Amino acid sequence: MKNLILKTPAILLLAFTALYFQSCKTRSFTTTFLEPAEIIIPQHIKSVGVLNRSLPDKQDLLLNILEGFITGESISADRESSVNAIRGAVNTLNANPRFKAVSLEGEDFRGTGTKQFAVALDWAVVDKLCKKYGVDGLVVLETYDSDIIIGRDSRVRTETKDGREVTFTEYLANLGIRSNAGWRFYDNVKKQIIDQQVFTDEKHFSSSGLTPEEALGKLPPKRRALNDAGIFSGEMLAFRISPKWLNASRFYFVKPRKEEAFEYAKRYVISKQWKSAADTWLPLTSSPDKKIAGRACHNMAVAAEMEGNLEEAIKWAQKAYVINDIKKSRSYLHELNRRKADQALLKEQMEGK
Numbered sequence: 001m002k003n004l005i006l007k008t009p010a011i012l013l014l015a016f017t018a019l020y021f022q023s024c025k026t027r028s029f030t031t032t033f034l035e036p037a038e039i040i041i042p043q044h045i046k047s048v049g050v051l052n053r054s055l056p057d058k059q060d061l062l063l064n065i066l067e068g069f070i071t072g073e074s075i076s077a078d079r080e081s082s083v084n085a086i087r088g089a090v091n092t093l094n095a096n097p098r099f100k101a102v103s104l105e106g107e108d109f110r111g112t113g114t115k116q117f118a119v120a121l122d123w124a125v126v127d128k129l130c131k132k133y134g135v136d137g138l139v140v141l142e143t144y145d146s147d148i149i150i151g152r153d154s155r156v157r158t159e160t161k162d163g164r165e166v167t168f169t170e171y172l173a174n175l176g177i178r179s180n181a182g183w184r185f186y187d188n189v190k191k192q193i194i195d196q197q198v199f200t201d202e203k204h205f206s207s208s209g210l211t212p213e214e215a216l217g218k219l220p221p222k223r224r225a226l227n228d229a230g231i232f233s234g235e236m237l238a239f240r241i242s243p244k245w246l247n248a249s250r251f252y253f254v255k256p257r258k259e260e261a262f263e264y265a266k267r268y269v270i271s272k273q274w275k276s277a278a279d280t281w282l283p284l285t286s287s288p289d290k291k292i293a294g295r296a297c298h299n300m301a302v303a304a305e306m307e308g309n310l311e312e313a314i315k316w317a318q319k320a321y322v323i324n325d326i327k328k329s330r331s332y333l334h335e336l337n338r339r340k341a342d343q344a345l346l347k348e349q350m351e352g353k
Helices: 002-023 058-071 075-095 123-133 212-217 222-241 260-270 274-286 290-306 310-324 327-350
Strands: 026-035 047-052 100-103 137-161 164-187 192-209 244-253
Touching (some): 026 260, 026 327, 047 075, 075 100, 075 137, 075 164, 123 137, 137 192, 137 212, 164 212, 164 222, 192 222, 244 290, 244 327, 274 290, 290 310, 310 327
Parallel strands (some): 047 100
Antiparallel strands (some): 026 244, 137 164, 164 192
């Protein structure tokens, strides 16, 4: 047992050292790519008006209020949340490159005020609105409903305070808002409804405290949470119909030390001079040392992708995997192939942009 105790730190130190040097082989950076939308919108639609039609007709308003009173749901809260859904959709659509979006908040069109879709807008009405706001189509929030879910839990934690271990119970609280939004997309050019779906999105808020009351007290007010959930619901709709910018992580090799070119090329990467970096790595791709050649090929793949040449990036990633069986390169190859498959769809969605 004594020998085991003496050896354990050495084993841990060796494992830590190996992990440290492994992590130092590479450097990571974040880049941004355009990802295609889930729903394909025809190219002739370049601008849209976003309209809220989810509120009940005046003759049904009293019935909706009574139903809300019985179920404990707030009609005015859903009203505010639906308005925020429109704002979230408009802001997110305008932040992405596909559409110009205009809010039609000044228009008063009513629906059922329930989860049921109303009869579609008459095309004469759609045409009038589109001409008034100079848009090609309408994205209409036809139904909107939200549910509040509150969860409670606890866990035992141990912390060190003043050199002593203290065990205590931590209480957890979660506030979830489930939004059900029914959207219709009216194509005023072709006079047809492109899409009609109900989307369910959830936004969660969590907190903790030393008592259940403290944990619950740290949650945001329900009204504010409902409004935030409305914005989130609108953002999610925008992401579904418009290509969006997404952050992605990439890595490249800066070792081994015996090839200073790896370290030297790092300067070009930092300044985003990918062609110069590739020129530095290229001679190493034919090195008799498989480790050096494989890593150089992987780096060439990264440079090609950053230059916008996916076909070339895939070729280099395949070489990296074949030469040195680098597992990370295999994962990277899968990601490149996925991006290549997305390109045709993205081209269709962004044609003319």
